[in-house]
Amino acid sequence: MEPAVIIMSKAPFPGKTKxxxxxxxxxxxxxxxxxxxxxxxxxxxxxxxxxxxxxYTGGTPADFP
Numbered sequence: 001m002e003p004a005v006i007i008m009s010k011a012p013f014p015g016k017t018k019x020x021x022x023x024x025x026x027x028x029x030x031x032x033x034x035x036x037x038x039x040x041x042x043x044x045x046x047x048x049x050x051x052x053x054x055x056y057t058g059g060t061p062a063d064f065p
Contacts, residue, residue, distance in 0.1 A: 002050075003049075004052065004053060005041075005051070005052050005053070006055065007038070007041060007053065007055070009034075009054065009056050010056065010057055010058050010059075011056055011057065011058040011059025011060075011063045011064070012031045012032075012038070012059075012064070013031055013058065013059065013063070014031045015027035015030075016031075017034045018030035018031070018033055021033070035064075038064060038065050042065070
């Protein structure tokens, strides 16, 4: 069996993700932060050589980095 990481995420839409940060950040900044987190996780998983599977709600594959 190959090592793998499963990521579960909402689509990174402004006003719909990381909403607890919205007292300090705009909705767009929260969505950008969410996308950056996903990109960082993907980079780390790729560096480890593990498979990566994304399961998401509220969007399409094009909405993710």
